Amino acid sequence: MQPIHVCNHTTPEAIYPFDARGIAKRFRHAAIFGALDALHPGEVMRFCNDHDPLPLLAQIQQRYGDSVTIEYLQREMGAIVIDFAKVG
Known part of the structure; x- marks a missing residue:
């Protein structure tokens, strides 16, 4: 059984919750793209x-590619x- 992950607050590891x-x-999509742009x-x-x-995942891959x-x-x-991670 997998652990259940929750979205409730930011963490010191720079993980920011987004509860759609x-x-x-x-x-939703506009808000998600705005949040990804801000990372x-x-x-x-x-x-x-x-x-x-x-x-949405297909749109994210098309818009951001490997970033x-x-x-x-x-x-x-x-x-x-x-988890959506912004790559340096």
Whole structure:
């Protein structure tokens, strides 16, 4: 059984939570891109969502290429946690 990751506060390791569940659906992608644009190299946005955002991931890869990495920490129905890291 995998540990459950939560998004509740920033950490000393420069991991910043982004809980998409609290953002209106029509604003989500714009808010996510804004948050990714604001990351500095070495920082991580820990993204929490209730569904697997495959179309969003394709858009992120197209927009940022290798400058943002994508790593699933949790991938279960109703509980998705992904770390997006800005590469220096």
